[in-house]
Amino acid sequence: GEDVEQSLFLSVREGDSSVxxxxxxxxxxxxxxxxxxxxxxxxxLLTYIFSNMDMKQDQRLTVLLNKKDKHLSLRxxxxxTGDSAIYFCADRSGGYNKLIFGAGTRLAVHP
Amino acid sequence: xxGVTQSPTHLIKTRGQQVTLRCSPKSGHDTVSWYQQALxxxxxxxxxxxxxxxxxxxxxxxxFSGHQFPNYSSELNVNALLxxxxxxxxxxxxxxxxxxxxxQYFGPGTRLTVT
Numbered sequence: 158g159e160d161v162e163q164s165l166f167l168s169v170r171e172g173d174s175s176v177x178x179x180x181x182x183x184x185x186x187x188x189x190x191x192x193x194x195x196x197x198x199x200x201x202l203l204t205y206i207f208s209n210m211d212m213k214q215d216q217r218l219t220v221l222l223n224k225k226d227k228h229l230s231l232r233x234x235x236x237x238t239g240d241s242a243i244y245f246c247a248d249r250s251g252g253y254n255k256l257i258f259g260a261g262t263r264l265a266v267h268p
Numbered sequence: 269x270x271g272v273t274q275s276p277t278h279l280i281k282t283r284g285q286q287v288t289l290r291c292s293p294k295s296g297h298d299t300v301s302w303y304q305q306a307l308x309x310x311x312x313x314x315x316x317x318x319x320x321x322x323x324x325x326x327x328x329x330x331x332f333s334g335h336q337f338p339n340y341s342s343e344l345n346v347n348a349l350l351x352x353x354x355x356x357x358x359x360x361x362x363x364x365x366x367x368x369x370x371x372q373y374f375g376p377g378t379r380l381t382v383t
Contacts, residue, residue: 188370199358200311200374245310254362254370255324258310
């Protein structure tokens with residue numbers, strides 16, 4: 158079945174760029190998403206990319222999609238302590254918008 | 269603009285009991301999906317409701333059931349609770365239009381602990 162995989166942990170210095178990576182298996186994916194989850198909270202939709210795009214930029218966020226390798230990345234420019242959270246990659250699977258999530262990447266930002 | 273709301277925030281139940289969780293979708297949304305997030309894992313899709321009907325279901329047993337009301341709010345029911353049902357239960361809402369149906373917005377979740 159469909160699967161989404163992410164590295165579990167990333168540590169960066171404040172002000173540096175963060176790059177979170179994700180791979181997926183569903184070759185018929187139409188949309189791919191990045192969600193952010195802060196401690197004790199629900200999921201916040203950060204951004205998404207349609208499968209016919211290679212890149213999408215939204216302020217400090219840049220999403221890159223390599224459809225051939227089924228690889229998705231999220232770059233956060235000028236990372237701040239407020240960016241510390243768990244970031245989930247998700248793939249829209251099949252009809253009716255069922256989302257398949259990765260296990261999440263915990264981003265730790267240190268001074 | 270009201271976001272997705274869920275109640276209760278926290279709940280403690282005993283094995284074998286039944287529980288009902290509630291969700292009100294974001295204003296203007298008509299579709300509700302439920303997800304289970306076990307500790308340290310990503311959310312897993314339980315089912316989705318649209319027009320008061322379950323229209324897609326994930327790999328969850330029949331102990332998990334749901335309902336959608338005419339005002340688009342939804343309930344998730346879990347019978348015969350097991351320790352493994354302890355998790356954060358997330359509700360997500362969306363608007364069933366061609367352009368926006370894929371954008372799902374999540375509520376804060378209900379933390380269920382089964383003892």
